[in-house]
Amino acid sequence: MRESPPTQEEPSTSSAVDDSNSADRVEDSQLFLSVPALNQAASYLAQTASFLTQCLPVPGYVGLSEEDQELVTLPSASASGRLSVQTSSVEPAATNSSLGQADSGRSPSQENTGQMVPSHVFQNGASLFQGLVERARKTVRGSADDIGWLQRDQSLPTTEDGTARFLEILDSARKNEHKLPDSVVYLLVPGLFSNHGPLYFVKTKAYFSKMGLACHIAKIHSESSVSKNAREIKEYIEEIYWGSRKRVLLLGHSKGGVDAAAALSLYWSQLKDKVAGLALAQSPYGGSPVASDILREGQLGDYVRLRKIMEILVSKVLKGDLQALEDLTYEKRKEFLRQHPLPQDVPIVSFHTEASITPSVLTALSHVAHLELPIAADGNSTRIPVLLVARYGEKSDGLVTRKDAEVPGSVVVRPERKLDHAWMVYSSLKEEPGDQADTSQVCEALLTLLVEVAQKRRHEMAMKDE
Secondary structure, three states, rough: OOOOOOOHHOOHHHHHHHHHHHHHHHHHHHHHOOOHHHHHHHHHHHHHHHHHHHHOOOOOOOOOOOOOOOOOOOOEEOOOOOOOOOOOOOOOHHHHHHHHHHHOOHHHHHHEEEEEHHHHHHHHHHHHHHHHHHHHHHHHHOOOOOOOHHOOOOOOOOOOHHHHHHHHHHHHHHOOOOOOOEEEEEEEEEEHHHOOOOOOHHHHHHHHHOOOEEEEOOOOOOOHHHHHHHHHHHHHHHHHHHHOOOOEEEEEEEEHHHHHHHHHHHHHHHHOOEEEEEEEEOOOOOOOHHHHHHOOOOHHHOOHHHHHHHHHHHHHHHHOOOOHOOOOOHHHHHHHHHHOOOOOOOEEEEEEOOOOOOOOHHHHHHHOOEEEOOOOOOOEEEEEOHHHHHHOOOOOOOOEHHHHOOOOOEEEEEEOOOOOOHHHHHHHHHHOOOOOOHHHHHHHHHHHHHHHHHHHHHHHHHHHHH
């Protein structure tokens, strides 16, 4: 029989796992410290792993049926917390006798020291433990590997920077130099929870009407799924077109931009002669880390009841569909865009901003996007932290990262002015400082830029045809 190597020279299971993940642990540990809820997850995983290692020994195991079966010695639960591994090979003929001699020569205290189990049991246990480690890493990293996936996809068309031209148009609009044509109808598509914000886009519609332009607000159920809202927007476009015989320019904010883009992706064959272009403002076109961290398995929603709270909020309180939020997760956005990409001949403008994280901004976002619900009998309440994106250190408007708001192939507007995600909503409730453009003027500039992009696109296509 070969001598087994000394126990102290064998790496423990936990050490092996630590070594294989050493490259990621520094970054992951920083994320752990940034989100208190993750510490609860880590504690839970540690307890589960400890329980698992205690359950690995198989009491009453006798005999081996395979040749050269490796044996693993595991300590009892009362022994050291670290696993020691011993392997040995035995001859088939001597298997039972060897075990019998070993049993007869041991004292009762030695019998409790360790138990002989087949190595495949240990390997299965190690595999389960590794699965727990991977789950912990997944929770720690969250959506870090998904943010900006559209920009990393080399098969998608590149974007064009239209910021400078946008600022020129915006400056002209503030000087009452308006260039929007009346040959089209303007359709504004609000975002999630817009049904509970009666002033959403109302000021902008009145502003357009004073310029003699036909403007409508899509009265969709914003808490419905993307596919359902896409169908309703398609019907809006057709109704407007057949009533006015004018093409439609769309501007969608937040989820409204995602819904509008889905309408063009799903029904372009029916809408291509009726739509002149689409502008997306602060829209999570690539997905939302907030939605993903709340709803995705293995994320924060598993540990701090966010998923259940959102289900109650959307389904019971707002009478909506939780699918509305699920459709904004990275998994759902990737699946949808790969099956239904935007047609390349649609003129697109993307607009995104970065929030200035100050107490006033946090207060404004809290009123617009935070929800506080009572939890069960103790009367305590739980606040839903919609600013989870802060954990990733990405530039964002507080809810949507700049990277995820850029539509491939679009003309992108990246203003330096600090604007949070709720600005499109609460800006309608107050006057902007004299040196700053308001929501209506920004929308006008975006749509004017979109008209120019469409004109340039038509000119290029005409040149190709010639």
